[in-house]
Amino acid sequence: TQLLEQSPQFLSIQEGENLTVYCNSSSVFSSLQWYRQEPGEGPVLLVTVVTGGEVKKLKRLTFQFGDARKDSSLHITAAQPGDTGLYLCAGGYNFNKFYFGSGTKLNVKP
Amino acid sequence: DTEVTQTPKHLVMGMTNKKSLKCEQHMGHRAMYWYKQKAKKPPELMFVYSYEKLSINESVPSRFSPECPNSSLLNLHLHALQPEDSALYLCASSRLGGRGPSGANVLTFGAGSRLTVL
Numbered sequence: 001t002q003l004l005e006q007s008p009q010f011l012s013i014q015e016g017e018n019l020t021v022y023c024n025s026s027s028v029f030s031s032l033q034w035y036r037q038e039p040g041e042g043p044v045l046l047v048t049v050v051t052g053g054e055v056k057k058l059k060r061l062t063f064q065f066g067d068a069r070k071d072s073s074l075h076i077t078a079a080q081p082g083d084t085g086l087y088l089c090a091g092g093y094n095f096n097k098f099y100f101g102s103g104t105k106l107n108v109k110p
Numbered sequence: 111d112t113e114v115t116q117t118p119k120h121l122v123m124g125m126t127n128k129k130s131l132k133c134e135q136h137m138g139h140r141a142m143y144w145y146k147q148k149a150k151k152p153p154e155l156m157f158v159y160s161y162e163k164l165s166i167n168e169s170v171p172s173r174f175s176p177e178c179p180n181s182s183l184l185n186l187h188l189h190a191l192q193p194e195d196s197a198l199y200l201c202a203s204s205r206l207g208g209r210g211p212s213g214a215n216v217l218t219f220g221a222g223s224r225l226t227v228l
Contacts, residue, residue, distance in 0.1 A: 033216055041155065042114075042200050042219030088152055090217070096141045096160055096206065098217055100152035 003027060004091050004101035012107040016078050021104045023089035024071045032072045032094040034063055036085045043088055046074075079108045116201050116220035124228050125191060131223045133184040133201030140206040142184040143217065144176060147198040159184060160206055191227045198222045 004025045013019055023032070031050045035043035047056050047066035049072060056063045060083075062075040072089055089101040114135045123129050133142065141160050145153035158166035167218040173195075175187040184201055202217040 031215065035219075040198075040222070040224070042116075042202075042221050043217075045218070046217055048216050092215060096158055096204065096215070097155070097166060098143075099155060103150075103152045105150070 003099045006089060006101040006104050008104060009102065010105050012109065013079055015080055015108055015110050017074050019079060019106070021074045021087055022071070023073070023101050025091060026070065027093070029093065032065055032069070033090045033092070034072070034074055036089045037088060037108055038085050046062050054063065063078040073109060081108045081110050084108050112222035114201055114203055114218050116223050119221065119223045122226045123188065128187070130188065131135065131173040131199055131225070132184040134182055135203040135218070136182055137218065139203035139218070140181060141204045142178060143204070144184070144186050145202065147200055147222070152159045153200055154208060188225070190222060193227050196225055196227045198224050201208065219220040220222055
C-alpha cells in the first residue's frame with residue numbers, strides 16, 4: 001500500500017509546455033519534501049514545505065502544500081529538457097520517518 | 111561538507127557471498143537511513159538509526175544486517191541474498207529532532223550502491 005500517491009506516473013511533454021504533478025495522501029504530514037532523481041543517482045532535495053497553504057517558488061518551479069497538510073503539487077512553467085527526471089514527494093510523519101510517493105517520471109523533449 | 115558518500119558504487123555478488131555496503135557523512139547528522147530502490151520505483155525505507163541506535167526496522171529480512179559504528183558511518187552487511195534483492199541501495203542522513211534551516215527536517219542522500227545478486 002502506497003501512503004503517498006503521485007499523479008501522473010509518467011509525463012512526456014515538449015519543451016516550453018507547463019505541467020503539474022500531484023502528491024496526495026489520507027495522512028497528515030509534519031512536512032513534505034520534493035526531490036528530483038537522475039538515473040543511477042540519489043534523490044536531490046528541491047524544496048521543503050511545512051505550513052498548510054504554503055507556496056514556494058524555485059525559478060520555474062512552484063510548490064504548494066495543501067491547507068490540511070495532506071497533499072502537495074509541483075508546477076513547472078516552460079519545461080526544459082534539463083527538467084527531465086524522476087520527481088518524488090516524501091512525507092515526514094515525525095522527524096525521522098520519511099515515506100516516498102510513487103514517483104512521476106518526466107521526459108521533456110527538445 | 112554536505113555530502114553523503116557511499117561505497118562501492120557497484121557490487122555484484124553471488125547468493126552465498128558476504129559483502130558490505132558503506133556510507134559516510136560528516137554533516138553532524140545524528141540520524142542515518144538505508145533505503146532500497148528497485149528500477150522505476152520510489153525508494154523504500156529499510157532502517158533508521160538515531161544516535162547510533164537502530165530506531166526503525168521496516169520488517170527487513172535478516173539477510174540484511176545494518177550497523178552504525180559511530181555517528182558518521184553506516185554499514186549494511188549482506189549475506190545469502192536472493193536475485194530479487196538486486197536494487198539501488200541508498201543511504202541518507204538528517205538532523206535529529208527540531209527543524210533545520212529550511213524549517214523542517216530533510217534527508218540528504220548519497221549516490222547509491224547498485225547491487226546485483228547472481
